[in-house]
Structures are given as structure tokens and as C-alpha cells.
């Protein structure tokens with residue numbers, strides 16, 4: 397039975413594509429045949445993060461409109477043979493996605509894959525609604541910041557009322573909170589919302605905490621999902637996140653600030 | 666916290682606390698609005714217009730909420746009049 401997971405947020409630039417790339421690679425590395433779909437029609441990014449931009453011939457919209465077969469459009473990852481990418485169209489607009497079209501593609505993918513990861517565009521409009529509509533699980537990516545938390549709450553409202561599961565009185569979409577760009581030192585200083593604050597407001601179970609990390613930028617420069625940078629804090633935090641998705645019970649790491657030396661504490665820095 | 670920060674702290678409330686309080690209010694309000702009937706914003710606007718015939722008030726001095734407590738709904742209208 398295939399599981400459809402949407403990576404969503406409402407607010408833009410919070411780390412959805414970074415997360416989609418990391419989680420899909422992690423699931424594939426754990427031996428699960430996984431496909432990651434870029435729903436950001438017109439603004440595709442996932443192909444860059446996955447380092448397959450020059451291999452894109454056909455895209456998601458071509459498949460929906462019958463101009464290409466799914467097999468022609470799917471790109472096999474060079475690092476992991478269990479991972480496939482379905483790129484977004486660069487030239488169309490989001491209205492090219494229809495419920496029927498998306499459903500047909502997903503149904504076909506379900507025959508072949510264990511996990512289908514949907515990388516949502518920002519916003520709460522059509523594109524984002526198409527990305528989440530058929531989801532079984534949702535990873536709600538949230539930054540510790542007022543507007544991001546607020547938008548996450550709105551996306552949760554949409555998952556609970558406008559998803560396929562909601563409209564057909566099925567068990568609700570399984571919601572998971574992923575806090576990204578977290579900086580524990582700033583929480584201690586009282587400058588940033590804490591994990592407990594965010595959990596308290598959103599009331600969704602916490603899947604993981606990804607620290608603010610230089611490794612993410614390095615990874616995107618190189619076109620490698622950050623989860624492959626096994627020495628980095630963000631890479632390890634994503635490893636834990638994937639393990640939890642697969643049912644492992646792991647403690648959260650990188651949530652406390654590094655202990656400072658005495659001089660640092662007195663004089664700051 | 667360093668000794669330099671000690672002096673500047675506490676005068677102003679830590680911004681993370683402010684953020685949390687604002688979020689609690691925003692989120693509670695939006696959750697109610699989400700489940701509210703679609704006529705509510707228009708009704709709120711008309712109530713505002715009626716009040717403004719008599720006193721000048723700001724948008725945020727009027728609060729209209731529909732609360733559902735089981736077997737009946739309560740329409741709560743709160744108006745803060747300026748002194």
C-alpha cells in the first residue's frame with residue numbers, strides 16, 4: 397500500500413523543498429521505493445536541489461495532459477536507485493493541475509511506489525491545495541516565527557476540511573509538525589519561539605526539529621540532499637526525522653544550545 | 666546572557682513571549698472564523714457602520730464572534746468605546 401505524504405507550509409521559503417529532498421532520499425536509502433513530485437508549477441526547484449535539472453525532458457504537466465508517459469517523465473536518481481523524481485513544468489501555470497489529472501498520476505504511481513512525496517508550492521491557493529488534496533500524511537514545515545506558525549495553522553485547517561480524506565469522511569490526514577531553521581541559542585535569549593510554544597499553539601505531534609545550518613546551503617550549492625551530509629547537524633536531524641516517519645522512536649537532538657564557556661557567558665558572543 | 670545584555674534586558678518584554686501571545690490570539694480568532702458562516706464578515710461590517718453613525722471607533726474596537734457551545738450558537742458582540 398503506497399503512502400502519499402505532502403510537505404506543506406503555507407508560508408514560502410521555510411524549507412519545504414529542502415525537506416522533500418531530504419525525506420525522499422532518506423526513505424529511499426532505507427530501502428523503500430520512493431518518488432518525489434514537484435508541485436511548484438512554474439517555479440520548479442526540486443530538480444536543482446536533487447541535481448537532475450539537466451536531465452529533465454518531460455514534466456508532471458506533460459504527463460497529466462497526456463503528452464508523455466509517466467515512465468518518460470520520471471528521473472531516476474543517480475545516487476540511489478530506489479528514488480525517482482517527477483519534475484514540475486517550468487512554463488505552465490498552476491491551473492494546469494486538475495484534481496482528476498493529479499489523481500490519475502498518483503493512482504498510477506501507487507502501483508509502483510511505497511512512498512509518494514508531494515513538494516507543495518507556497519501559499520494556500522490552488523497549487524498548494526492540489527499538492528495536499530490526496531495526502532495520507534502531511535509534514536507541516538514551520539519556522540519559529542509568527543507568520544510561519546500562523547500559516548501552518550491555516551494549512552492544518554485546509555487539511556482538516558478540504559482534503560480528499562476530509563471530504564469523503566475518511567480517517568483524517570495524519571499531521572506531523574517539522575520545525576526547521578531552529579536556533580536554540582536565540583530561544584534562550586528570548587528572541588525566538590520555543591519548540592514547546594509552537595507545539596502548544598498548533599497542537600500537532602512533533603516529527604522533528606531541523607537546526608538552522610550552513611550545511612543546508614552547502615548541500616543546495618552542490619545539488620545533494622542535505623541528508624547525505626551525514627556529519628552535519630541538519631543531515632542527522634533529517635535522518636532522525638525519516639526514522640521517526642518509519643516508526644522509530646528517537647529522541648530529539650540539536651534542540652539545546654551549546655554550553656558556553658564561562659568567559660563567553662560573562663562577555664557574550 | 667552576558668553582562669552587557671543584563672542591562673538592556675527586562676525593560677522590554679522578551680520578544681518571543683510577545684510572539685507567543687500574539688499567535689495565541691491570532692490563531693484562536695482565525696480558527697473561529699474558519700468555522701463561521703460566510704455572512705459574518707458582512708454582518709460585522711454593517712454593525713460597524715451602525716455604531717459609527719454615533720461614535721467614531723476603530724476596526725479593532727469591535728469584536729464579533731460566533732461561539733458554538735453544543736446545542737446553541739452564541740453571537741458575541743464586543744464594542745470598546747473610547748473614553
Ligand SMILES: Nc1ncnc2c1ncn2[C@@H]1O[C@H](COP(=O)(O)OP(=O)(O)OP(=O)(O)O)[C@@H](O)[C@H]1O
Pocket residue numbers: 405407408409410411412413414415436441516517518576577578606607608609610612613616630
Ligand atoms: N535548516 C536550514 N538551515 C539553513 N537554511 C535553510 C534551512 N532550511 C532551508 N534553508 C534555506 O532556506 C531557503 C528556502 O528553502 P526551501 O527552498 O527548501 O524552502 P521552500 O519552503 O521550498 O520555499 P518555497 O516556498 O519558495 O518553495 C533556501 O535558501 C534554503 O537553503
Ligand SMILES: [Mg+2]
Pocket residue numbers: 412413414436441516517
Ligand atoms: Mg519549494
